[in-house]
Amino acid sequence: MDRTGVRFGTSGIRGPVVQMTDETCYAYVMAFMQAIASDADKVILGHDLRPSSPRIAAACAAAIKDTGREPLYVGSLPTPAVACFASWMQAPAIVITGSHIPYDRNGIKFYRAEGEISKADEEAISAATVDLPDSIALPALPEAFPLARQAYVRRYVDFFGAGTLSGLTVAVYEHSSVARDILREVLQALDAKVVSLGRTDVFVPIDTEAVRAEDVEQARAWASEHRFDALVSTDGDADRPLIADEKGSWLRGDIVGLLCAQFLKAQVVVTPVSSNTAAERSGSFMKVLRTRIGSPYVIEAMTAAVAKGQAGVVGYEANGGLLLGSAVGRHGKALSALPTRDALLPILSLLCLMKENNCRMSELTRDLPRRFTASDRLQNIPPEKSRAFIDSLKNDAGLLAKVCAAGADSILHIDETDGLRVTFASQLIVHLRPSGNAPELRCYTEADSMEQATSVCESCLKNVLAAL
Structure with a gap:
């Protein structure tokens, strides 16, 4: 870990591909098997479409085999599909994915049969001592076991029901998403007309919290060229949705999560401190x-x-990923809990919400409190440098106000739950936080208008860059 810098971040281990050697990946899987999955007789293994993922999957398979267990290879599948199948099989799982980060980086996510590993599990894996062979022979990956993919498709087709999306035209921005074919298949099974756009074999790092300028422009251009009711996509491993309205305007992930929670009639909502206070x-x-x-x-x-006995427990993150802490129901059908981020459920929920309300995607937010969020990031900022800078802001109120929002009124509240989240008396919110997955410093803002949220986010990052 110290030599390569490949460590646990916000979710799973991440690092540059050149550092995620066969030895490093083998060691992490051996540690997982020792500390977390010692009772397992098989491990579900899947990956995304990054060019480095199959090689890393082979190194993981070698480690699983060397512990005397069977790797059940399910191929290139959405992370939530692998997790869902692992729960059904009551087996641990490993997913090779770097999620939304650039192609020259990658990662590994670990799952118990019950779902994602905890922070305590991460510490146990990191503290493990494992023996490594003199050389690691990478096995050839077999043909993918098909049942995992089939089970994930049936999960949503059965819950929402054939014909549910009849009359809707949905464009799918396919790029290099591992869910691109599954998403099209599910939408068509629900009777939507699907328009496939932007498919590529070159990996595209879609970050649903910091949508690239070219994707903003492309969505609007597609809206002018094609007549669709919605444009949908996901990040690389399909645990974060990206949804645009009929005009090609991307919806914020926390608003997507809020609308989904309303659609699913959630009673308890769990969401990070960075999400919109409209909840x-x-x-x-x-x-x-x-x-x-x-x-x-x-x-x-x-x-x-x-x-504690609470029902209707739904979680979502500012990236739009939806998590089910408990089963939810709709029209007499139940959808089992899936405590890991998922992109398909929020996409399908918003499309159904449109149908039920007989409205456009752009009109779904009309009854929500008028609070708007924006986010962006500074890249190639070492985490230790970001943390040191944020610590300096905590001890200098004048510098804090100047960096966060020059000319803003007095500070009302400071929240240090994760990073530094500042609420001003005007209810403007500015939140600075080092990324847990990459050398990035992220900025989240919330205001009474989209223009103000965007402007403050841009100016704050410029101030930060100047101060660094």
Whole structure:
């Protein structure tokens, strides 16, 4: 870990591909098998479409085999599909994916049969001592076991029902998403007309919290060229959705999560501190619980809520990924809990919400409190440098106000749950946080208008860059 810098971040281990050697990946899997999955007789193994993922999967398969267990290879599949199948099989799982980060980086996510591993599990894996062979022979990956893919498709087709999306035209921005074929198949099974756009074999790092300028422009151009009711996509491993309205305007992930929670009639919502405060202001839920950023923290809070006997527990993150802490129902059908981020459920939920309300995608937010969020990032900023800078802001109120929002009014509240989140008396919110997955410093803003949220986010990052 010290030699390569490949460590656990917000969710799973991440690092540059050149550092994710066969030895490093083998060692992490051996540690996982020793510390977490010692009782397993098989391990579900899948990956995304990054060019480095199959090689890393082979190194993981070698480690699993060397512990005397069977790797059940399910091929290139969405992360939530692998997790869902692992739960069904009551087996641990490993997914090779770097999610939304650039192609020259990658990662590994580990799952218990019950779902994502916890932060305590990460510590146990990191503390493990394992023996490595003198050389690692990479096995050839077999043909993918098909049942995992089939089960994931049936999960949503059965729950939403054939014909549900009849009359809708949905464009799918396929790029290099591992869900591109599954998403099209599910939409067509629900009777939507599907328009496939932007498919490529070159990996595209779609970050649903910081949508690239070219994707903003492309979505609007596609809206002018094609007549669709919605444009949908996901990040690389399909645990984060990207949804645009009929005009090609991308919806914010936390608003997507809020609308989905309303659609699913959630009673308890768990979401990180970075998500839009419209969740509380809407009055839609019995309780809104705030956590640190990262699905393990959301899952921990959801698990605690379920343990207290609370029903209708739904989690979502600012990236739009939706998590089910408990089963949900619709028209007499039940959808089992899936405590890991998923992109298909929010996409299908918003499309159904359009149908039920007989409205356009752009009109779904009309009854929500008028709070707007923006986010962006500074790249190639070492995490230790970001943390040191944020620590300096905590001790200098004048510099904090100047960096976050020059000319803003007095500071009302400072939240240090994760990074530094500052609420001003005008209800403007600025949140600075080092990324847990990459050398990036992220900025989240919330205001009474989209223009102000975007402007403050841009100016804040410029101020930060100047101060660094």
